[in-house]
Amino acid sequence: MAEYGFETKLLHEGTRVERLATDPETVPVYMTTAFHVDDLDALEARYAVKGFCYNRSDNPNRVALADLMTSLEEGEMSIATNCGMSAISIVMLSMLSQGDHILADKTLYGETVTLFDLMAKYGISVTYADFTDLEKVKAAVRPETKVFYTETISNPMITVVDIPAIAAIAHEHGCNLVVDNTFTGPVAIKPLKLGADVVINSLTKFSNGHSDVLCGSATGRLDLIQQARSFSVLHGGVADPMSAWLCQRGMRTMGLRVRQQAHNAEQLAAALVKHPHVKKVLHPSLACHPQHELAQRLYTNGITTAMMGIEVPADREKINAFIRSLKIVNYAMTLGGIRTTIAHPCTSSHHGLPQEVLDDIGITFGLIRVSVGLENIEDLIADFEQALKVFD
Numbered sequence: 001m002a003e004y005g006f007e008t009k010l011l012h013e014g015t016r017v018e019r020l021a022t023d024p025e026t027v028p029v030y031m032t033t034a035f036h037v038d039d040l041d042a043l044e045a046r047y048a049v050k051g052f053c054y055n056r057s058d059n060p061n062r063v064a065l066a067d068l069m070t071s072l073e074e075g076e077m078s079i080a081t082n083c084g085m086s087a088i089s090i091v092m093l094s095m096l097s098q099g100d101h102i103l104a105d106k107t108l109y110g111e112t113v114t115l116f117d118l119m120a121k122y123g124i125s126v127t128y129a130d131f132t133d134l135e136k137v138k139a140a141v142r143p144e145t146k147v148f149y150t151e152t153i154s155n156p157m158i159t160v161v162d163i164p165a166i167a168a169i170a171h172e173h174g175c176n177l178v179v180d181n182t183f184t185g186p187v188a189i190k191p192l193k194l195g196a197d198v199v200i201n202s203l204t205k206f207s208n209g210h211s212d213v214l215c216g217s218a219t220g221r222l223d224l225i226q227q228a229r230s231f232s233v234l235h236g237g238v239a240d241p242m243s244a245w246l247c248q249r250g251m252r253t254m255g256l257r258v259r260q261q262a263h264n265a266e267q268l269a270a271a272l273v274k275h276p277h278v279k280k281v282l283h284p285s286l287a288c289h290p291q292h293e294l295a296q297r298l299y300t301n302g303i304t305t306a307m308m309g310i311e312v313p314a315d316r317e318k319i320n321a322f323i324r325s326l327k328i329v330n331y332a333m334t335l336g337g338i339r340t341t342i343a344h345p346c347t348s349s350h351h352g353l354p355q356e357v358l359d360d361i362g363i364t365f366g367l368i369r370v371s372v373g374l375e376n377i378e379d380l381i382a383d384f385e386q387a388l389k390v391f392d
Helices: 006-012 040-048 058-073 084-095 110-122 134-142 161-173 224-233 241-252 254-272 292-298 316-326 355-361 377-391
Strands: 077-081 102-105 125-129 145-151 176-180 200-201 216-222 278-283 307-311 340-341 367-371
Touching: 058 077, 058 200, 058 216, 058 241, 077 084, 077 224, 084 110, 084 145, 084 176, 084 200, 084 216, 084 224, 102 110, 110 125, 125 134, 125 278, 134 161, 145 161, 200 224, 216 224, 254 307, 278 316, 316 377
Parallel strands: 102 125, 102 145, 145 176, 176 200
Antiparallel strands: 077 216, 200 216, 278 307, 307 367, 340 367
């Protein structure tokens, strides 16, 4: 480009790599908004093979991440989104129309509840039922019900849902079952193999595992995910190349991380359930958990979840002192990272829900949600025990 001016060279030189760079050890980051074509014939040829043209429509990093999720969740197709909430909204809005009805578990992540309640503006209604009581689920089905929605393990009550039984009820009424698998990920359970039609993951959490990226996914039946993919391109909530790349990198160690984190959670739960200042411990590994036997049946890989809950006295000042007293455990508005974190559902994930709704779910002011990390388990138990002394 010797004949061109400085500004033109600045923009155009180095934008093409003439030598082929094939089969790299890891997928490169395709940080580009678009892919060039030579002419209209080349454009039509690109369309014919579903090649890459524009980042919002398709990107190699997003495709690689979606392919990984399809394999891990054992579905037919996946989409990768810019966060878990966009995965939920894309799937639900692509499946529902004005006049349709959602039947949802009453113990869901607070912002999922807020999202479903907002759908009333568009003529989509929702009923919340106790999905651990199959008779209540059956009684809540309406003629206009189109989608059942639940979480594998609920946020933050750590209840376990009988997915095969819920799927049977949904399909009996001609409905689809959508399951949020964020609290376990495909390491511990595969909802699609148990009868779900779509499984959603907030990849931000345990899948990525390093608390440094927002990403989400939806995996499932081909027709439903193709529909969701078309909607996602218009919705715009797709994963950007760097986030998709980072998430895929983090997922390579998910099998090791999540297994150890769940094992740590089991040991922490076993220690704290005997503590005099802990009123209740919520973890399915405990024999006192109401769905302990169900969890043993469904979670066949020998692990359940690294998420747990503890209930302490509902004294705001002492809860603040407890949080401040923790030395290696941090308070964080997220979960699933390699370090142990806690959150207070009443003032974070479920902040803004009416008190009667919190009471119905069972979320008390003393409930602390714990995302167990990879620390030495003896250090972790000791940290909780010394901090709990504030309740003496």
